[in-house]
Amino acid sequence: MKKLKGFAGKILHIDLNNLTHHILPTEDYYEWGGGHGFGAKLFWDLCEDIEAVTDGRDPRNVITIAGSPFSGTNVPSAGGRCEVTNMSVGLIPRNRFTRSNFGGHFSSMMKHAGWDAVTVTGKAPYPVYIDVRNDHVMIREASHLWGKDTHETQQIIQEDVASVEVTSGWSGQLDGNSFGRTTQKASVLTVGQAGENQSALGCLIHGAGNAAGQGGSGAVFGSKNLKAISFIGTGAVEIADPEALIKARFITRDFYAADVDKSAAFAYPSLGGKPEAVTFSTMPTGHRVSSCHGCVNGCKQRNAIGYGNEVTCQTSLWYLGAVRSYKFGGDAKLSLSNRGLELTEDSLYAGDLANKLGINTYPIMGLIPWLQKMHAKGELGSGKEIHSELPYELLGTREFAEQFCQAIATGTDIGAHFIDGIVPGIESLGHGADVDNGTLHYPYYGMPEHGYDPRAELEWGYATLMTDRDMNDHGLNWIYWTVNLAKLEGINFPIPAETLVTRFVEKMAPYVQPNEVSAMDYASHNMYSEVLARQVQWINHYGRFWKNSALMCDFRWPDCVNTHREDLRGATGNDEVGEQVWWNAVTGEGISYVDGIERGRRIFNLDNAIWVLQGRHRDDAKFADYIYDQKMTHNKLPTYLWPATNEAGEWDYREMLGRQHSREGVEEWKSHYYRAEGWDIATGWPTRSLLEGMGMKDVADRLEQVGKLGSET
Amino acid sequence: MTTNKNSSEMDTGRRHFLAAIGGAGMLIGLSGTAYALRDEKIYIKTSGGALVVDLKKCMGCGTCMTTCSLAHHGKASVSLSRIQITQDVFKSFPQDIEMSTCLQCEDAPCVAACPVNANKASEDFGFVRDIDPAKCIGCMQCIEACPQTPKRVQWNPITRSAQKCDLCLNTPYMEEQGGIGGVQACKKVCPVGAIGFITELPEQNLPQSYVVNLRNENWAKTGKTIED
Numbered sequence: 008m009k010k011l012k013g014f015a016g017k018i019l020h021i022d023l024n025n026l027t028h029h030i031l032p033t034e035d036y037y038e039w040g041g042g043h044g045f046g047a048k049l050f051w052d053l054c055e056d057i058e059a060v061t062d063g064r065d066p067r068n069v070i071t072i073a074g075s076p077f078s079g080t081n082v083p084s085a086g087g088r089c090e091v092t093n094m095s096v097g098l099i100p101r102n103r104f105t106r107s108n109f110g111g112h113f114s115s116m117m118k119h120a121g122w123d124a125v126t127v128t129g130k131a132p133y134p135v136y137i138d139v140r141n142d143h144v145m146i147r148e149a150s151h152l153w154g155k156d157t158h159e160t161q162q163i164i165q166e167d168v169a170s171v172e173v174t175s176g177w178s179g180q181l182d183g184n185s186f187g188r189t190t191q192k193a194s195v196l197t198v199g200q201a202g203e204n205q206s207a208l209g210c211l212i213h214g215a216g217n218a219a220g221q222g223g224s225g226a227v228f229g230s231k232n233l234k235a236i237s238f239i240g241t242g243a244v245e246i247a248d249p250e251a252l253i254k255a256r257f258i259t260r261d262f263y264a265a266d267v268d269k270s271a272a273f274a275y276p277s278l279g280g281k282p283e284a285v286t287f288s289t290m291p292t293g294h295r296v297s298s299c300h301g302c303v304n305g306c307k308q309r310n311a312i313g314y315g316n317e318v319t320c321q322t323s324l325w326y327l328g329a330v331r332s333y334k335f336g337g338d339a340k341l342s343l344s345n346r347g348l349e350l351t352e353d354s355l356y357a358g359d360l361a362n363k364l365g366i367n368t369y370p371i372m373g374l375i376p377w378l379q380k381m382h383a384k385g386e387l388g389s390g391k392e393i394h395s396e397l398p399y400e401l402l403g404t405r406e407f408a409e410q411f412c413q414a415i416a417t418g419t420d421i422g423a424h425f426i427d428g429i430v431p432g433i434e435s436l437g438h439g440a441d442v443d444n445g446t447l448h449y450p451y452y453g454m455p456e457h458g459y460d461p462r463a464e465l466e467w468g469y470a471t472l473m474t475d476r477d478m479n480d481h482g483l484n485w486i487y488w489t490v491n492l493a494k495l496e497g498i499n500f501p502i503p504a505e506t507l508v509t510r511f512v513e514k515m516a517p518y519v520q521p522n523e524v525s526a527m528d529y530a531s532h533n534m535y536s537e538v539l540a541r542q543v544q545w546i547n548h549y550g551r552f553w554k555n556s557a558l559m560c561d562f563r564w565p566d567c568v569n570t571h572r573e574d575l576r577g578a579t580g581n582d583e584v585g586e587q588v589w590w591n592a593v594t595g596e597g598i599s600y601v602d603g604i605e606r607g608r609r610i611f612n613l614d615n616a617i618w619v620l621q622g623r624h625r626d627d628a629k630f631a632d633y634i635y636d637q638k639m640t641h642n643k644l645p646t647y648l649w650p651a652t653n654e655a656g657e658w659d660y661r662e663m664l665g666r667q668h669s670r671e672g673v674e675e676w677k678s679h680y681y682r683a684e685g686w687d688i689a690t691g692w693p694t695r696s697l698l699e700g701m702g703m704k705d706v707a708d709r710l711e712q713v714g715k716l717g718s719e720t
Numbered sequence: 721m722t723t724n725k726n727s728s729e730m731d732t733g734r735r736h737f738l739a740a741i742g743g744a745g746m747l748i749g750l751s752g753t754a755y756a757l758r759d760e761k762i763y764i765k766t767s768g769g770a771l772v773v774d775l776k777k778c779m780g781c782g783t784c785m786t787t788c789s790l791a792h793h794g795k796a797s798v799s800l801s802r803i804q805i806t807q808d809v810f811k812s813f814p815q816d817i818e819m820s821t822c823l824q825c826e827d828a829p830c831v832a833a834c835p836v837n838a839n840k841a842s843e844d845f846g847f848v849r850d851i852d853p854a855k856c857i858g859c860m861q862c863i864e865a866c867p868q869t870p871k872r873v874q875w876n877p878i879t880r881s882a883q884k885c886d887l888c889l890n891t892p893y894m895e896e897q898g899g900i901g902g903v904q905a906c907k908k909v910c911p912v913g914a915i916g917f918i919t920e921l922p923e924q925n926l927p928q929s930y931v932v933n934l935r936n937e938n939w940a941k942t943g944k945t946i947e948d
């Protein structure tokens with residue numbers, strides 16, 4: 008393959024067993040694109056015994072933190088995203104190869120230091136951190152950092168890295184035989200106490216609040232005695248066609264992105280989204296919007312109040328229901344009907360606590376109302392059936408949040424039950440029925456609901472069943488937010504349902520034809536249709552390449568609907584500023600939009616092969632019982648409107664609340680999906696011809712060895 | 721090439737004493753009208769433009785930096801950028817971000833310090849302070865002379881020469897014409913419009929005079945302060 012621009016050319020392999028490092032040439036991994044593709048292939052190549060590794064805390068686990076050709080460039084909303092892949096911790100019915108991702112400036116700095124990815128194997132004999140300064144790699148003793156929170160850890164490392172000032176404001180960093188200069192701080196990815204204690208709820212933190220943790224990557228760092236990874240770089244990313252890259256970025260700025268100097272009118276929040284903090288209570292005006300490297304319009308924030316920097320999205324709401332409950336009464340369940348300023352500061356404060364201790368706030372959010380309920384019933388507390396010394400009567404205050412987060416991070420008090428995850432903990436406490444009956448919302452694989460109930464938001468549930476974790480892809484999900492928030496505010500959503508769905512399906516090549524609008528029809532009469540399987544296939548394959556591997560931000564891409572365009576057609580796949588335009592300008596490769604999706608299919612099939620080796624079977628792919636047995640009655644917004652037709656075939660935004668899945672229906676949908684992928688319908692395993700058709704004969708051979716190739720018929 | 725009318729006129733009253741009188745004789749000999757001799761003193765003519773910034777608007781995306789380096793060098797780099805955005809994400813707003821641009825100083829100590837007139841006020845281009853890489857001997861004196869922190873002159877370790885903001889005059893990788901009267905890549909690319917361009921330089925002795933408020937009512941509608 009010809010040398011491609013955009014890649015740094017080197018992947019850093021750290022072997023913690025021997026405290027050594029060596030370089031893998033990126034060229035050997037080009038076809039996997041970057042990010043997730045790199046992570047999957049590196050896992051395949053470096054994990055010694057995939058079948059035998061059943062927990063992410065096994066030293067044989069391989070954790071990869073990968074950038075892409077876009078990292079460190081100005082490709083819009085792609086320059087700072089970063090993918091993490093590893094064997095999971097705490098998932099049911101079994102752990103599996105999984106992913107998470109985070110933003111900020113880590114992958115950009117890694118690239119400027121000359122590295123495309125870092126992959127870590129083994130376990131260090133004592134706590135260490137990895138300190139990379141351009142091509143100089145050090146595995147350093149970390150006892151002075153162990154026990155420190157994520158913010159303090161980063162600051163200590165940053166200070167050390169910047170210790171040589173060559174001229175005022177610029178620090179000097181060795182760069183080959185020369186001296187590079189930078190004004191920037193080192194970019195550090197670290198665990199807090201939760202990760203150190205190998206909790207399944209531990210996550211990785213970079214900056215004030217960029218986090219990766221679904222699947223327990225924090226515990227993986229802890230189990231490897233790895234506290235942090237730091238990069239500082241003074242180099243550059245080579246670009247194949249810099250002029251085309253600048254031009255496309257200017258066009259994006261002028262014609263596709265929001266210009267808040269000119270208008271504050273509604274903007275659909277993909278590429279055209281406004282620079283606004285995605286927080287769920289009203290923000291005090293004393294803040295800035297902050298962003299990842301190269302973003303077209305940021306979604307995070309930093310505040311004047313002195314805390315809560317980058318406490319965004321999920322982290323801003325994990326304690327919101329509790330704060331409201333304490334202040335105004337009622338239960339601690341999340342509801343966004345009231346998002347008043349009086350809830351903000353305590354919510355941000357609690358977000359900060361979680362970020363500092365490195366706790367994944369998704370799983371703990373669902374636990375809070377359950378703890379409240381158990382306490383109210385007299386079953387939880389000092390000397391009660393579930394013993395705990397936490398001050399439950401103060402649930403919703405800062406004091407409770409502090410003690411609760413400490414307990415979770417250190418595995419003490421109530422936290423002792425949840426080191427292996429919330430669902431295993433609930434089960435060991437003898438309350439598994441509360442998971443089955445939906446008192447606790449953990450609808451798939453022991454993972455918390457991401458906020459989008461599979462009974463309403465079909466693609467979220469289905470794509471999750473077909474992958475490793477809650478799928479975390481907002482490509483279609485912005486529909487939920489825009490339509491239902493508009494409803495809550497009493498505003499008429501400006502785009503008719505039929506127009507909206509048409510714009511989406513136009514971009515769903517090669518799996519959905521531009522006129523197959525039923526691919527977006529979430530009506531009950533279309534819930535288990537074959538076209539919905541192809542829609543999810545598009546999400547999975549588009550996502551695996553363009554989002555998870557090329558690392559285009561999930562919030563900004565795909566850009567199917569763009570309210571700055573008269574025809575509402577977004578950037579996705581177009582000749583001007585579509586995904587492939589950026590890829591080709593940066594790498595010089597010359598691929599099409601669909602070529603990228605086809606690469607995603609291949610990456611996704613390697614993932615599936617790994618899952619199959621790890622024991623996955625069709626029978627694993629199911630929801631918790633309540634998704635089938637009960638109607639969906641509650642949502643954090645008062646409505647769950649989604650485009651759907653009625654019996655007469657008329658489109659509108661229609662209510663999804665009040666329905667449930669049927670087991671037979673979901674099984675029928677799964678069969679459609681397996682057929683569409685070319686997987687064995689009985690087992691979900693791939694066939695030899697499928698894998699060989701994608702150039703993965705070695706993968707087919709490996710599966711055959713363990714008797715897990717799908718049948719060809 | 722467009723030059724700014726004000727600054728191309730000889731005597732606008734905005735001339736400043738060139739401190740390094742020792743090098744000045746040589747400067748005059750080499751560079752004609754970019755410098756003026758009056759009252760036995762040497763003046764550098766005022767730049768016809770400069771960047772201004774809004775520290776409360778910037779979101780720290782760094783797009784201006786990589787676009788600056790792309791436009792000039794064809795590669796994406798932060799170290800090679802002539803605008804430097806520095807952040808401490810653990811600090812409170814607005815102290816968490818600094819935006820460091822070249823002030824195109826009226827008495828430009830960097831220009832004065834250059835022993836070979838590589839760092840000069842470009843007379844054909846609105847007197848933007850600019851370094852000719854072919855002439856630069858790599859002595860780093862202009863870097864040392866810049867009074868700002870961080871220094872607004874960068875060391876380019878590849879070409880082993882100094883470089884600074886030329887208001888995009890010399891941008892082989894940008895289609896648009898740069899320089900005064902043209903496009904400044906960082907200003908054009910900034911997603912939130914946190915960079916502005918002025919043609920009348922502000923008060924030189926006030927350190928904050930290049931910091932402006934570029935936020936309007938629409939900004940307020942997105943929930944953020946528009947106060948200075």
Ligand code: SF4
Nearest residue numbers: 822823825830866872
């Ligand atoms: S480089 Fe420094 S001294 Fe020179 S004009 Fe810019 S700010 Fe002034």
Ligand code: SF4
Nearest residue numbers: 788803885887888906
């Ligand atoms: S005006 Fe041009 S040269 Fe100056 S900082 Fe901006 S992009 Fe760089």
Ligand code: SF4
Nearest residue numbers: 778779781782784910
């Ligand atoms: S492009 Fe604009 S928002 Fe981004 S760092 Fe530069 S000045 Fe700040």
